[in-house]
Each structure stands twice: as structure tokens, then as C-alpha cells.
Amino acid sequence: MTAKFHEHCWNDGRRVGKQNTHAIKYGDTFAVFDLFGDINALRECGVYRQDTRFLSRLALRIDNERPALVNSAVSDDSVVVTIDLAFRDLRIRRTKFLWNAMLYERLEIQNGSDSTVELSLEVGADFVDLFEVRGFKRASRGCFEPVRVRGNTIQFSYEGLDPQCRQTTIRSDPPPDESAASRMCFRLKPTSQTVIDVSVRCELGDRSSASIAGFDEALQRIRFALSPATEVAPKFVAANNQFNAWFRRSLTDLRMMLTETPHGVYPYAGLPWYSTPFGRDGIITALECLSFDPSIARGVLTYLAATQATEENPERDAQPGKILHETRAGEMAACGEIPFDRYYGSIDATPLFVMLAGAYYDRTKDIDLIRSIWSNIGHALSWIDTFGDLDGDGFIEYARSARGGLRNQGWKDSDNAIFHADGTLPDGPIALCEVQGYVFAAKRAAANLARILGNNALAERLSGQAESLRRQFEEIFWCEQLSTYAIALDGRKERCQVRASNVGHCLFAGIASADRAARVAAMLMSEQSFSDWGIRTIAATESRYDPMSYHNGSIWPHDNAIIAAGFARYGLKKEAAAIFQALFDASSYFELNRMPELFGGFAREPGVGPTHYPVSCSPQTWSACAVFLLIDACEQTLVKI
Numbered sequence: 001m002t003a004k005f006h007e008h009c010w011n012d013g014r015r016v017g018k019q020n021t022h023a024i025k026y027g028d029t030f031a032v033f034d035l036f037g038d039i040n041a042l043r044e045c046g047v048y049r050q051d052t053r054f055l056s057r058l059a060l061r062i063d064n065e066r067p068a069l070v071n072s073a074v075s076d077d078s079v080v081v082t083i084d085l086a087f088r089d090l091r092i093r094r095t096k097f098l099w100n101a102m103l104y105e106r107l108e109i110q111n112g113s114d115s116t117v118e119l120s121l122e123v124g125a126d127f128v129d130l131f132e133v134r135g136f137k138r139a140s141r142g143c144f145e146p147v148r149v150r151g152n153t154i155q156f157s158y159e160g161l162d163p164q165c166r167q168t169t170i171r172s173d174p175p176p177d178e179s180a181a182s183r184m185c186f187r188l189k190p191t192s193q194t195v196i197d198v199s200v201r202c203e204l205g206d207r208s209s210a211s212i213a214g215f216d217e218a219l220q221r222i223r224f225a226l227s228p229a230t231e232v233a234p235k236f237v238a239a240n241n242q243f244n245a246w247f248r249r250s251l252t253d254l255r256m257m258l259t260e261t262p263h264g265v266y267p268y269a270g271l272p273w274y275s276t277p278f279g280r281d282g283i284i285t286a287l288e289c290l291s292f293d294p295s296i297a298r299g300v301l302t303y304l305a306a307t308q309a310t311e312e313n314p315e316r317d318a319q320p321g322k323i324l325h326e327t328r329a330g331e332m333a334a335c336g337e338i339p340f341d342r343y344y345g346s347i348d349a350t351p352l353f354v355m356l357a358g359a360y361y362d363r364t365k366d367i368d369l370i371r372s373i374w375s376n377i378g379h380a381l382s383w384i385d386t387f388g389d390l391d392g393d394g395f396i397e398y399a400r401s402a403r404g405g406l407r408n409q410g411w412k413d414s415d416n417a418i419f420h421a422d423g424t425l426p427d428g429p430i431a432l433c434e435v436q437g438y439v440f441a442a443k444r445a446a447a448n449l450a451r452i453l454g455n456n457a458l459a460e461r462l463s464g465q466a467e468s469l470r471r472q473f474e475e476i477f478w479c480e481q482l483s484t485y486a487i488a489l490d491g492r493k494e495r496c497q498v499r500a501s502n503v504g505h506c507l508f509a510g511i512a513s514a515d516r517a518a519r520v521a522a523m524l525m526s527e528q529s530f531s532d533w534g535i536r537t538i539a540a541t542e543s544r545y546d547p548m549s550y551h552n553g554s555i556w557p558h559d560n561a562i563i564a565a566g567f568a569r570y571g572l573k574k575e576a577a578a579i580f581q582a583l584f585d586a587s588s589y590f591e592l593n594r595m596p597e598l599f600g601g602f603a604r605e606p607g608v609g610p611t612h613y614p615v616s617c618s619p620q621t622w623s624a625c626a627v628f629l630l631i632d633a634c635e636q637t638l639v640k641i
Helices: 215-232 241-257 279-289 294-306 349-364 367-372 374-385 433-452 456-477 502-509 514-524 557-569 573-587 626-633
Strands: 021-026 029-034 046-049 052-055 057-062 068-074 081-087 090-099 102-111 117-124 148-150 153-159 165-173 178-180 183-188 192-204 258-261 264-267
Touching (some): 021 068, 021 090, 029 102, 046 192, 090 215, 241 626, 258 294, 264 294, 279 349, 279 557, 349 367, 374 433, 557 573
Antiparallel strands (some): 029 046, 090 102, 117 183, 148 153, 153 165
16 A cells, blocks of 8 residues: 555544545445535545546535534445435435446435525536545646536536546436536425436546436446345354444445456455555455455456566566556556556565465366466566565565655555664665565465476475575574564665564464464564554554554554464464454444554553544455454354354
């Protein structure tokens, strides 16, 4: 995840803040509303398609005043947002969903008063790039065309610097009584019931004249389209209704984030900032879901194979064989203002890709897919041994090449996420502990696949390389006084001796010896690392510890699920169950039972919930899917739910 815009945030009272937005997604379009259903002052609100905000204002007013909020909710299937409002003798229901690059909204208004009331919709489209919403400044922008107001439509158009023509068309049925470039007005008669259907169409490039489905037909279509995913979803019912709510929300959020691409289905990473393919996130999500839906892994593997780098490009941190970190489709990426149109600044996605291929085969025995991507696996292994090992010492390191690229290129990619014990930031290239584990597991997985495909010589060579890496890792990374592995080696091969959650991934990958795995687990479950809501990204003893830091003291659900799976691998079921219990307890405090991207690392206190991280993505796909990996890691009898 690109962490630069996640500013240091605090939350008064150290309690979970009530969610102040609703997010929904379909295909490459997503929308964020405030609790009133408006797109208003909150910076992330809007309707977005391919990293562009197509609708930047949609505010409902009654006689120029905002009605009161009665209720606001997202449906259990994460498809529909419903808001109930009141204004004097008026009752208003707003029902919203997305379908085929369109926002649909139905307004049902009951006017119980004896006078005519004016309902207005204030609208606007700024066509800003998502990175502008996040705070990036641009030197120049494209051109806006004059707003067109025709009968029941208002149309906004913008030609970007890419150049790409983008258009937003707002339509109402029935037509408004009055309309202007930024407003539709409807006069509601006394003691009347009125239904107004509004659609917002987000168009890229050619302005298609294809027919548009009405509200009822579109809602029927989206639920029909999602029904196959419902049929293959795992059926898991616990005696605890709170757990069932967490589990169901995780399933529906996963389904919402799965997106059809030209190369197969892919789990987009999160809303609102990461509605796009990320290599690392997609792979980990696929691993979390592998036991019940291996088709997700298949889609991830085919997509990442198709987008694997084939040449050196320093401005993208790309080399042949490297697996994608992130792709963006907005104007700024197309113009080269950010390097993320296809960006490869991830040190771990490449070995994780090979790991996933091995795990997918173990789960499915689908040798045909493995044959189809075998050359991609070979290119990934070649990258690991050449470009990945920058100084030839046997460890895999990263160093940024791209201007505006990521300084740190593991999953903790904040600028200050990797540091020495005294807090100083190390010079690169940086060799992360968990990445060595991923490479170890990748080579073992590739050796098994090579053996199955009849290449025994390659299998033996890869197995030998994995074992050599394991021995070297144990010798160099282990910190006896800390009872853990160093988080990283710096460019001078000095150990960054910091107690961090990264080492739990080493257990997940299987590179740690059994006795040291037990000591690592004890460190991670100590009071300094385990807050009783989960394991912190770094221990409270460390110099840069801050429970509200993005990567230096917070709690990440996906990180904890991976650690729990690592514990289970070494037979540490009690410790794995404790993580499961902690995250289950935390889930009850979050709106919609939706596990966020991360939350604060404060110690648990009686009567106080976990601390909400204000700019956390929610939903975040690998967080939503943490519960599935936790179930795999733990026997149910050990978890008191």
C-alpha cells in the first residue's frame, strides 16, 4: 500500500469512531457517501471510475435546509445503501446502488404537510484524479466544457491532459420542475407521495448511446450477477451471532471487491484509496481464500502473469520477471505525473507469486494452469536470483529507482517503517526478514512444481538454494538478546534490531527453526507486542513506537492472520487462537462488523473498544479475508466464540 498520504491521526477518547461514510463498488466504479447519502464536504466522498472522480457533489436539501438523519445502513450483501431522513412533516428514503458505471438512486418522499415543499439536488463534477483527492498537487489540468442542461439531464464534460474525454450525465425521472448547471429542483405537493429516480452515468472516451436500465431492472440485474458468488460462498455458522455477522460481512465485502479484468477476476485492494489491482494484496487475499475459493487464486495468477515486467524501466522500478505492485488508470498516471500506471516497486510480490502458484496447485492439482504460467514462474525465479539480489550476498534487497516511487518496498511501505533500534533510518539496499522467508517458500514451492513437471534437476537445484538460504538466514538475521529475527539488514549488512510483526511472516513461510519459532511467538505474544486486540506492527519497547502510526505500532488484521497461520504451522495453536479471539472481540466494535485496514495499537482497557484509525480503508480486502485464514489456522474448539 502506498502510505505517503496516511498522516499521523489521533482519535479523541481512544474509542472506535462511528463510521462517517458508506462505500460501495461494482466493477471499476465505486462511490463514497456521507451518512446522509450526500457527496459533500468530506474529501473522499464521490463517485469514481478508473481513479477519476466523476461526481463530486450530490446534496439533498429541503427548502434549502438539510434534513435530519434517522437511519443509514448498507445492506447485508454490500450492494445497497439506504438512508432515512426527516424534515418537519416530510419522510424521505434514499436508496442507492451501482451498476455498469452508473449510480442509481431512488428518492421516496412522503409530504405530510399542508404546503408545497421544494426538494433540491445540488450536483457537481470536478473530474479530479484520485491522487489529487489524496492531496497531490498538479501544475495544470485539462479543459472543462460548458455544462449542458437539457430537460431531465445535466451533463458535465472534461477533456484531460491524457487526452481522454470524461463525461458525467445526471438524469431524473420525472423531470425536475426547475434545473440549472448545478441544481435540480422538485416541488412536492401537499399531502403527497412522490418517487424520483436519479441516475448518474460515468463515461470514458466514446460517449456510448447504449440503452440504460431503469432502477428496478438494474437492481435485479446486479443481484442476479452476484448470485453465482453467493452459491459458491462457504457456509459457516457459529453459535455466536456476532461472529456470524463478521463472517458474512467479510464474504460480501470480498464479493464486492472481486473485479472482472481482461485477464481474469481480481480482488481490488480497498476503498476508497485502493480500488485497483495490487500484486501483494491480491496474492495474500488469494491465499486467505484458497481453502474455499481457489478460483480467486487462479485469477490473481493469470492477471499477474499477464502484467509481469518484461524489461528494465527505472521510472517504474521494473525489471524482467518482476511482479506488479500497483496499477492506476487515472489522468495523472497516464500523463506520467505519478509512476503508478504500472508500478513494480514491491520486493515481495515476486516470491509471493511463486508461493501462490505452489499453494494453488496443492489445493487444486490444476497442472494445466501451472503449465500455462510456468515460464512466468521461471522469469520470477530468475528475477529473484539476479535483480532481487542486488549485491550478490544471497539475500533479496530493494532500492528505489523511480522518482516518486516508494522508499520502502515491503508491505510496510511508510518512509519510516524500517529503522534501527535507535530510530535512525537505514541506508539501502534493504533486505527484509519476511522477504527472505517468502523466497525460501517460493523456491521450495517451485521445486515441487518442477518435480511434478518432470524437471528433477531444477527441483534439486531449487531445493538446495532454499536450504542454503535458510541456513544463512538463521546465521545472519537472528538476534539472540531480542529472541527474534532482525526486521531487516541495511546496506552495510548491519541488522535493524527491532521487535516487529514482520517475523511472524517468517513463521508463515516456514524458514524459522522450531525452537526459534517458539521464541518468536513468545516475543509476539508478550505484553509489549500483543495489545489484547491483536499484535502490533512493532513492540511498545521500540524507539519509533506510536500506537497511531500507520506501520509503527498499529494493528493490521491481515498481518495478524498471517502470524496466526505461522503459529499454527509450528503447532502453536493456543497462540493462534488468542489472535483469533482478539480480532473477533475487536470486530464487534467496528461499524457493519467490517474489519478495517488497520486500527490503533493501544492496550485493551475495560469498557473501551479499539481505536479507530481515521483514514483507514474500509472495506480493505485482505482485512476482510483475515477471518478465513484465521479459521484455517485454528481448530474451532480452541476459539471461544
